[in-house]
Amino acid sequence: MESYIVFGLVLLVVVIGATLALVAPRFRKPPTLPPAQKPTAPPVKQAPPAPTKQAPPVPTKLPPKKQVPPVVEAPPPVVEAPPPVVEVPPPVETPEPTAGRLVRLRARLSRSQNVFGKGLLALLSRDKLDDDTWDEIEETLIGADVGVAATTEIVGKLRERARVHGTATASDLRDMLADELVAALAPEMDRGLAATQRDGRPAVLLVVGVNGAGKTTTCGKIARVLVADGHTVVMGAADTFRAAASEQLATWGSRVGAEVVRGPEGADPASVAFDAVKRGIEAGVDTVLIDTAGRLQNKVGLMDELGKVKRVVEKHGPVDETLLILDATTGQNGLEQARVFTEVVDVTGVVLTKLDGTAKGGIVIAVQRKLGIPVKLVGLGEGPDDLAPFDARQFVDALIGTDA
Ligand SMILES: Nc1nc2c(ncn2[C@@H]2O[C@H](COP(=O)(O)OP(=O)(O)OP(=O)(O)O)[C@@H](O)[C@H]2O)c(=O)[nH]1
Numbered sequence: 001m002e003s004y005i006v007f008g009l010v011l012l013v014v015v016i017g018a019t020l021a022l023v024a025p026r027f028r029k030p031p032t033l034p035p036a037q038k039p040t041a042p043p044v045k046q047a048p049p050a051p052t053k054q055a056p057p058v059p060t061k062l063p064p065k066k067q068v069p070p071v072v073e074a075p076p077p078v079v080e081a082p083p084p085v086v087e088v089p090p091p092v093e094t095p096e097p098t099a100g101r102l103v104r105l106r107a108r109l110s111r112s113q114n115v116f117g118k119g120l121l122a123l124l125s126r127d128k129l130d131d132d133t134w135d136e137i138e139e140t141l142i143g144a145d146v147g148v149a150a151t152t153e154i155v156g157k158l159r160e161r162a163r164v165h166g167t168a169t170a171s172d173l174r175d176m177l178a179d180e181l182v183a184a185l186a187p188e189m190d191r192g193l194a195a196t197q198r199d200g201r202p203a204v205l206l207v208v209g210v211n212g213a214g215k216t217t218t219c220g221k222i223a224r225v226l227v228a229d230g231h232t233v234v235m236g237a238a239d240t241f242r243a244a245a246s247e248q249l250a251t252w253g254s255r256v257g258a259e260v261v262r263g264p265e266g267a268d269p270a271s272v273a274f275d276a277v278k279r280g281i282e283a284g285v286d287t288v289l290i291d292t293a294g295r296l297q298n299k300v301g302l303m304d305e306l307g308k309v310k311r312v313v314e315k316h317g318p319v320d321e322t323l324l325i326l327d328a329t330t331g332q333n334g335l336e337q338a339r340v341f342t343e344v345v346d347v348t349g350v351v352l353t354k355l356d357g358t359a360k361g362g363i364v365i366a367v368q369r370k371l372g373i374p375v376k377l378v379g380l381g382e383g384p385d386d387l388a389p390f391d392a393r394q395f396v397d398a399l400i401g402t403d404a
Contacts, residue, residue, distance in 0.1 A: 092255070092257040093256055093384075095224035095225070095228040095384070096228060096385040098228050098389050102395060103394055105380040105381065105388055108355070108386070109355065109356065109380070109398050111356075111357070111359040112355070112359050112360065112361030112399055113400075115359050115360075115362075116399040117401045120137060121170070121177075124170055124177060134159055141154060143360075144361060144362035145331050145332065145361075145366055146184075146363075146366060147365065147369060149369065150184050150366060150369050154177075154180045154184055157180050157183075158177055162176065177400065181399070181400070182393050184365045185364065185365055185396070186374070186392070187392040189374035191349070191374050191375070191376045191389065192376075193205070193222075193226070195229075196286055197286055199317070201281060201317050202277070202280040202285050202288045203286065203287045204280075204290070204318075205287060205288070205321045206309070206313070207289065207292060207323050208292050208294065208306060208322060208341055208345060209294050209324055209341065210294040210327075210337050211293075212327065213327040213330075214325060215239070215292075215294055216245045216248050216249055216252075217252075218377075219252070220249060220384070221379070221385070221386070221387035222289060222351070222377070223235055224252075224384055225377070225389070227256045227257070228385075232283075233253075233256075233285055233288075233289055234258065234260075234261060234287075234289070235249055235252075235258055235261070235288075235291065236273050236275070236276025236288060237262040237263070238269040238270070238276070238292050238293070239292055239293040239294075240264075240266055240267045240293065241293035242293070246265075249262075250262060259283065261279050269292060269293055269309055271312070274316070277290075277313055277316045277317075281316065290313070293305065299340050299344070302344050322347050322349075323347070323348070323350070323376065324338060324350050324373070325350075327353055327354050328352045328358050328360070328363050328364075329357050329358045331358075331360055335366065335367065335370050338367065339370070347373055349374055349377075350367055350368075350371065350373050351377040351378070351379065351387075352364055353379030355378050361395075
């Protein structure tokens with residue numbers, strides 16, 4: 001019996017033990033894991049890149065918005081092209097006739113008129129022409145750049161005539177003075193320009209002078225004088241020293257329909273001059289007018305350049321006229337420059353510019369006497385036709401007035 005009880009107890013214990021063994025785990029606390037192994041932080045196994053699996057081939061029929069259009073470069077904005085620039089040549093002008101220009105421009109001599117017309121005539125109108133008055137007359141003429149020698153001669157003759165006349169009125173004296181001034185201007189000198197063809201070849205005119213004298217401007221004005229007188233003209237821009245000079249000449253030429261032969265800046269002046277004459281011959285014009293450079297520091301340089309221009313041009317034939325441009329406002333100093341030019345080239349005529357800007361109109365007399373070369377044209381302003389053929393009588397009348 002006892003053994004049954006023991007057996008029963010043992011069985012009971014076994015059953016209980018087994019039951020506990022089965023049930024206990026359910027109530028057991030979950031094991032505490034070390035933080036790193038917290039289940040919350042699952043090993044950061046890179047989340048598999050979203051469907052790394054090859055994306056299925058894009059169905060060819062994708063909705064149009066998803067299709068990436070090929071990058072097409074946007075065309076540049078349409079800029080409206082400016083209308084083509086059409087160079088309209090300036091209308092060809094008709095220069096004013098040359099006859100009567102000096103008379104028309106006589107008022108431009110107003111500064112010199114004050115000296116001659118007012119100053120001298122006031123002196124000659126004095127009741128008594130004594131030595132002091134004659135001295136004053138002399139001083140006035142010298143002050144007007146007539147030059148000492150010419151003044152002495154003019155006053156000497158006038159004084160003698162007044163003495164012989166005995167009772168000369170102011171009007172008589174004014175006429176006598178006019179005569180003496182005209183005589184001093186050597187009215188017999190030929191002042192015509194050699195501007196017509198010779199042996200079927202154009203006349204060649206060289207224009208020389210220092211820069212600033214108004215050389216290029218005067219060259220343009222001479223072309224107008226020639227055109228006004230019915231000549232056809234080609235100009236050569238052989239002043240290649242100053243870039244603007246050839247541009248300036250081209251403008252003058254285009255205004256009167258005269259062709260201008262130019263070379264590149266700094267070109268050999270002689271070659272431009274040669275080409276101009278060649279062109280003039282081809283075109284069959286009456287005159288070829290050549291502007292030369294004057295910015296030469298010494299006589300040797302001047303000789304070299306002008307000498308070469310002349311030599312090269314003369315391969316076509318002789319130069320017919322060499323005009324020296326002189327600034328009237330430079331007075332006696334200008335005469336020194338002038339002399340250098342006459343030693344270098346055979347100057348056949350003088351153009352006296354800027355007579356409107358001086359009270360010393362007597363320079364015309366001094367120039368002619370000192371150089372023995374006629375003044376052929378005078379510049380009386382900046383206008384294109386403010387260049388007049390010189391005439392001794394008209395000039396003197398303009399200076400001292402024709403009325404008593
Ligand atoms: N008042 C007046 N001005 C003149 C006359 N002739 C020329 N001029 C002026 O003188 C200035 C110089 O003229 P340019 O022809 O450029 O002189 P230039 O320096 O001898 O010419 P380049 O030798 O080419 O340099 C210009 O402003 C002309 O308008 C004139 O008779 N009267």
